[in-house]
Amino acid sequence: MAESVMRPTDASVVAFLDAVEHPVRRRDGWRLHELLARITGEEAVMWGPTIVGFGRYRYEYPSGRTGEAGAAGFSPRRAATTIYLPEGTGRHAERLARLGPHRSSKVCVYVTNLNKIDMAVLEEICRASYATVSAGLMDHRAEG
Secondary structure (H helix, E strand, O other): OOEOOOOEOOOOHHHHHHOOOOHHHHHHHHHHHHHHHHHHOOOEEEEOOOEEEEOOEEEEOOOOOEEEEOOEEEEEOOOOEEEEOOOOHHHHHHHHHHHOOOEEOOOEEEEOOHHHOOHHHHHHHHHHHHHHHHOOOOOOOOOO
């Protein structure tokens, strides 16, 4: 059974967010940090070099691969800020339709500017996702 290589680190979340080059991604990173800290009540932790995570949960793929990941998280990437929904974006289709300009994959929502989306809807999505993940209601992690 292979373990995930993604692990929490001792790296500084503040230093990571302050070092984001793109000014919109940096601003949005700090806004998401505040939003997810408020929703989860958890301290932010760096997962690997680029993911800011809150809380944690254990998962197992049908293949037997297991691991641990942040129960909520994001990464301010060059092209867009990635918001992770471990249970999958499909469970949020109705909300995502109301979010505003974004792209999504099986487990990620990509936003280029939080000022252009409905932040109340994003909060609904993040609250619902965290509640599902942290309550242990997932039978497996959505595979991206």
